[in-house]
Amino acid sequence: MIEINKFKSIINKGGLAASEATNQLVGSLLAGDKKKHPPVLWLGTNTCAGDSISFLNSLDPGYRAIITDLIDFRYNHFVMSAEGDMATGVLQDILAKFAGEYILIVEGTVPTRSNGLYCVLGQRSGEPYTALAAVRELGMAAGHVVAVGTCAAFGGPYAAQPNPSGGKSVQEVLNRKVINVPGCPVNPGWIVGTLAHLVWYGEPELDKYNRPTLFYGETIHNLCQRRHYFDSGIFASQPGEPWCMYKVGCKGPVTFADCPYRQWNGEHINWPVKANTPCIGCVSPEFPEHTMPFFEHLPDIHLPGITVNANRIGAVTGTLTALGIGSHLAVSIIKGRLPKTVKIGLAPSKPGLEVLQTTPVQVLVDSIKKKLKKKH
């Protein structure tokens, strides 16, 4: 293979003004450098495998291209040929040969009860190799650690109260930086995009929960196709109706993800609000504990986002009535007097629902946060 520098000089001699960027590009194309195809270990701890399956649903690139062109996919219980000691041997082999280089992806919560015996991944010298031990050992030596799915990132459903297995997030058991790529499940675009960023450009920009801002930088609510209904106070009163899902529990106003743009399964097929159901906030650190009940709306709030003025109230109320929505509701929405019906989760308060954005919805989010905290 032609050497990079030699190649660059040939180009330059040929009179091509190769910019730094062009050189880099040519360099990476020719490099054949292992870093551009790093070994990836994907550990499933206490998980339902939903994130592995979602990863396999990636459209462009598809799974075949991902494992051929992007990463060296070494370990994943769902797809690997090896089993038994042959499988766990892969982990030891990577640890010995690629320390500092490989990417460790963890899917699932890490149980801590009974010293980790509530999730055993295999055995070593006849002894159980717990998920807790594996995440710590393989995590400390990895080049990057990625927690994929809300369980690994924040605890998720299995760590919800009363957390029978003592499940924790990866960050809670690992004393190093963890990149969180949450979602229940993760959208294939989020995990494949994060991997591509790591392989090509290094660590992506992260928010305060260590989520890539690329995907989790804006609220669902701000990107939502039904935002105009929200702003006009036109709300669905039951699942299956085509208006704003706020009243049936939508957590879009406090959930940071690009679902409305990206959507799910292939080319923009659908997403929960488009399917006339509420967003349940599955990417949030609070999911599911504080995003339940799923069908109850967020706490009593003033609605600063509403764009109607006093003169338009009548007209809007008329619209609502025509749509079959009770006018008492319309009025209470417009006057900012929604009933206090929300029952937040059962867990002790976690820091959450902090505001990461500076948008017109800021005030709304603030007031929700305040109410939630007051409840505890």
Place this chain on the structure above:
Amino acid sequence: MKKITINPVTRANSPFMVEAVISQGKVVEARCSVQFFRGFELILRDRDPRDASYLTERVCGICSSAHGTAAAYALEDAAGVRPPHNGNVLRNLILGADLLQNHIRHFYLLSLPDYVRGPDMHPFVPGYSKDFRLAGRDNEAMLQNYYEALEMARLAHEMVALFGAKAPFPHSILAGGSTVAPTADVVLNFRSKLKKINDFIANRMIVDVHTLAEVYADYYTIGGRTADMLVFGIFPRDQDDRARYFSCGALLEGQVHQVNAQAINEDLSHAWYEHSTAANDGGIGAEKIPNNKGMLNEQTAPNREKKGAYSWVKAPRYNGRAVEGGPLARLWISGDYRHGVSTMDRIMARVLETQKVGQLMAGWLEELRPGEPVYKPFKVPHEAIGVGLTGAMRGPLGHWLRIEKGRIADYRIITPTAWNMSPRDAEGQPGPMEQSLLNTPVADENEPIEISRVVRSFDPCSACATHVIAPGKSLREFIISV
């Protein structure tokens, strides 16, 4: 005599462990053990009953629609509502599409690497090296279909998303019906994707399974056991759920019987739980429950140190017998397939069921009535009990729900893999997967691929199986009644 351990068994929805004692080249004793525990039922307590359909989907990433469906049925049962006509059809279509996805992925992605030599790259290597019998061209063709199958499974999940919002964990399976209006554009899109998948099933998957069955014909005699099986029924024919496309039944030694609720029991003797029958704690007693939804009072608590126990899976038994569930059981009871009970029969039945469901779905699309409602609003009852039974991809699935003060007081899930992968019971009777392993020939103890083939024919999913639990608190064990 030599004991071999496979830990983890991979290419299953969640890994598990198999220990087998080999004597004179055959398995003479086997144990299947699941080594992780989550405790879902406890997490469900005190929640809004409407949340169960979304939350229980998180039990399993590959059969989430089945859990959503069982939860929806259970709440409808408790609330005394029926979905509108479209709601029932839409839910069947979503679950059907998810079943196609599961079966296609199981056959190609999870099973085939036991029979087909993969390309020389990770994660296909390392792997076992022996007993790959397919001729070069057949092997190559199936490998191509492996990649194509991934596309088809993704397409099936796109169908789930069309009516269900997303996959895994669709949003449109709810008590009361479903949520996406079956307008012409969506129906057309769904139909077009279904046609592609049905073509793939007919032209590739069916051909591939027959090639496999021919070349590995000895697997019709490996992994066998008596025809003891259980089916709860799947896909209601109408919104009143008077009959289902796959009907409910129990099979004892090959004879189809009506399912008798009283015959269903769970045994804990070799599972990591303590078990004691408790007095009625003042809850709703069996005699007060409508439709004979009987219950037993008992307590369970996890105990990882329990002597003699080796799995987080309990041992459900029917009439004291270990029964299996899944496509073979469903096709046997519907009369579509009665060749035998073995590794290859399970694989064959799974592929044939894929074809049957794909064809049924094309018919269900015709039943949709545009413009009619998809969802029926209802009130969550203050106090009630509901049972939701369906078939998940790998066998009978039951959700049971007790509502008190409008919240979930008890929630119970009995999953297919608990039936299939159960440990021994008090009589020492092994579970179906353990029974099937007996007499399996093992040519090379370092590469016990025969064992893997047998256990994988069940499409095991330990994720489903290990969360039936209520530490330290009294819970009424439920006995399923149909």
